[in-house]
Amino acid sequence: MNATPNAVSANSPKVVEATVYPGAIATRIDHAINWFRESSLWYLLFATACCGIELMQTGGPRTDVDRFGMVFRSTPRQSDLLIVAGAVTYKMADRVRLLWAQMADPKYVIAMGSCANCGGLFQRSYSVVQGVDQILPVDLYLPGCPPRPEALCDAMIQMQQKMRQEHWLDKMKGL
Numbered sequence: 365m366n367a368t369p370n371a372v373s374a375n376s377p378k379v380v381e382a383t384v385y386p387g388a389i390a391t392r393i394d395h396a397i398n399w400f401r402e403s404s405l406w407y408l409l410f411a412t413a414c415c416g417i418e419l420m421q422t423g424g425p426r427t428d429v430d431r432f433g434m435v436f437r438s439t440p441r442q443s444d445l446l447i448v449a450g451a452v453t454y455k456m457a458d459r460v461r462l463l464w465a466q467m468a469d470p471k472y473v474i475a476m477g478s479c480a481n482c483g484g485l486f487q488r489s490y491s492v493v494q495g496v497d498q499i500l501p502v503d504l505y506l507p508g509c510p511p512r513p514e515a516l517c518d519a520m521i522q523m524q525q526k527m528r529q530e531h532w533l534d535k536m537k538g539l
C-alpha cells in the first residue's frame with residue numbers, strides 16, 4: 365500500500381520534490397531519511413496483559429501490518445517502536461522501562477488500551493501504574509478495551525505520519 369514514496373496523506377510532505385530527469389529525483393535529506401524510517405518501523409514483541417492478544421492479531425494475515433514495513437522483533441535492540449499493550453503493574457514498571465532504554469534511537473511509544481493510557485479497569489488498584497506516561501514518554505495514545513487490530517493498525521499509520529513531519533536530527537538530539 366505504501367509502495368511508492370508519495371502514497372501518503374494529503375497533509376504530509378512529499379518525499380520526491382521533483383523529477384530532475386528520468387531516473388533522477390530531487391528531495392530533502394530529512395524527507396528521505398523519514399521515509400526510510402517510517403517504512404521500517406519495527407515493533408518489540410512484547411505485551412503485559414490482554415491487549416497483547418489484539419497486538420498478536422494485528423501482526424496476523426488479516427490486518428497484515430507487514431505491508432507497511434512493520435514487523436516485530438524479539439529484541440529491543442532492533443526495535444524502534446514499543447507498543448505497551450495492556451496494564452503495567454508497578455512490579456513490571458522497571459522492566460518495561462529497561463526494555464525501552466535498550467531500544468534503538470530514535471524510538472517511539474504507543475500506549476495501547478485504556479489500562480496503558482490511564483489505568484483503565486484498574487484505576488483504583490494499588491498495584492497498577494495509572495498510565496504508562498508516568499514511566500515512559502508516550503507518542504500516541506490508543507483508547508479502547510481492548511482496541512481492535514484495525515484500530516492499532518490505524519495508530520501505527522498515524523505514527524508513520526508523525527514521523528514524516530519530524531526533523532530527524534532534532535529527534536536524535538531529543539529536541
Ligand code: SF4
Nearest residue numbers: 414415450477479510
Ligand atoms: S484495556 Fe482492556 S483488554 Fe487491554 S489490558 Fe486493559 S482490561 Fe485488558
